[in-house]
Amino acid sequence: MIKVCAVDEIEVGTAIRAEIDGTPLAIVRCEDGSVHAAYDECSHASVPLSEGEVDGCTLECWLHGSRFDLRTGAPTGLPATEPVPVYPVEIRDGFVFVSLTPSNGVVP
Numbered sequence: 001m002i003k004v005c006a007v008d009e010i011e012v013g014t015a016i017r018a019e020i021d022g023t024p025l026a027i028v029r030c031e032d033g034s035v036h037a038a039y040d041e042c043s044h045a046s047v048p049l050s051e052g053e054v055d056g057c058t059l060e061c062w063l064h065g066s067r068f069d070l071r072t073g074a075p076t077g078l079p080a081t082e083p084v085p086v087y088p089v090e091i092r093d094g095f096v097f098v099s100l101t102p103s104n105g106v107v108p
Contacts, residue, residue: 001090001097007035008094015059017050023100023108025087026050028070030057036070037087037098039108043068044080073104 004018010029017040018025024040026049034057040050042061049068052060058076060067066080073083085102102108 001099004096004098006095013054015050035089035096037089039085043082043084
């Protein structure tokens with residue numbers, strides 16, 4: 001697990017972009033306060049997901065409206081049909097730690 005940021009740096013209902021060893025990540029604080037990490041690129045249009053909107057525990061791509069479940073990486077709305085990698089997250093002492101081994105087995 002690699003330390004990414006403080007939890008307080010991410011407002012509830014928003015995403016920020018981070019990079020670990022050249023891997024772009026969308027670090028998202030869902031509306032329920034949970035924190036998730038996904039590969040920061042839409043599987044449909046190759047644009048940053050961190051620039052999209054959070055709704056519940058999903059993240060919408062701003063370009064065409066594809067939406068991804070942050071727990072599984074699965075697309076929940078077209079036009080995307082392929083999942084995005086999602087990564088294990090731990091919160092320790094107020095900091096977000098991420099493993100770069102995708103929890104859903106999807107390789108970027």
